Amino acid sequence: MRTIIHLSDLHFGRNEPSVIKAIIKTVKAVKPDVLIVSGDLTQRAKAEEFKQAKDFLNGFNIKKIVIPGNHDIPLFNPLKRLVNPFKNYKKYISKNLEPVYFDKELRIIGVNTARKTKITRGKISSEQAQLIKEYFADAGDAVRIVVAHHPFDLPEGFSSRKMVIGAKNVIKEIVDAKVDLILGGHMHISHTGSIADRYKVDGKAALVVQASTVSKRSRGEVPTFNVIKTDLKKITLTRYVFKQKEFKKDLEEVFQLEPAQWVK
Ligand SMILES: [Fe+2]
Ligand SMILES: [Fe+2]
Numbered sequence: 001m002r003t004i005i006h007l008s009d010l011h012f013g014r015n016e017p018s019v020i021k022a023i024i025k026t027v028k029a030v031k032p033d034v035l036i037v038s039g040d041l042t043q044r045a046k047a048e049e050f051k052q053a054k055d056f057l058n059g060f061n062i063k064k065i066v067i068p069g070n071h072d073i074p075l076f077n078p079l080k081r082l083v084n085p086f087k088n089y090k091k092y093i094s095k096n097l098e099p100v101y102f103d104k105e106l107r108i109i110g111v112n113t114a115r116k117t118k119i120t121r122g123k124i125s126s127e128q129a130q131l132i133k134e135y136f137a138d139a140g141d142a143v144r145i146v147v148a149h150h151p152f153d154l155p156e157g158f159s160s161r162k163m164v165i166g167a168k169n170v171i172k173e174i175v176d177a178k179v180d181l182i183l184g185g186h187m188h189i190s191h192t193g194s195i196a197d198r199y200k201v202d203g204k205a206a207l208v209v210q211a212s213t214v215s216k217r218s219r220g221e222v223p224t225f226n227v228i229k230t231d232l233k234k235i236t237l238t239r240y241v242f243k244q245k246e247f248k249k250d251l252e253e254v255f256q257l258e259p260a261q262w263v264k
Contacts, residue, residue: 008185039069
């Protein structure tokens, strides 16, 4: 069994120190095997915001998979945005925008969907889909996880314009790669779904887990993040929500693999 903490949309520059303190406390108590941050580490991609994000991440002696989001590219400075959009991200967080992690039970790939030519939306390309397929080609029984900032699925009622551009075109590769979980953020809404809910899927349908934000930029939700426990045939997702200065367990969902679909 493996334990993952999935945080998203930290938005340093627009967060509450008491929430950050409570996250640190919970992460240290849960002791995950991997800490995942699915983008938007900062509010405006400023050096001082990235420094805060860096200090926060360096505080954990845990394997991490961190990817950028659209807010990690400068928005108001066209020169910086177009010439070197990930300059500060690379300087303070990592030169690698698409990190991977693997052990005997888990295989994780981060995919950078933030684009300098899109303001808030993001894109996944066919080249990235090919990389996903190659990365999982010899993954065996390991649970296969893709991390992307922009969403593949959202609650009913959200139009396809809110999804990552290119999602429909790469579903075949995602299915061929037998991906189990797609983790995302960006919309600041907690959500669990299946790619089969929104796309034509012929094969294994990955679960989509969206983490909300832990920043002040919430859309009515209190700061929330996910703890995910993976077994070969079972995934348990627990949302932790901020209540009375602490993160407490909230909704729990269990999914079983039977035989090629994740069923709640
Ligand atoms: Fe965000
Ligand atoms: Fe975003």
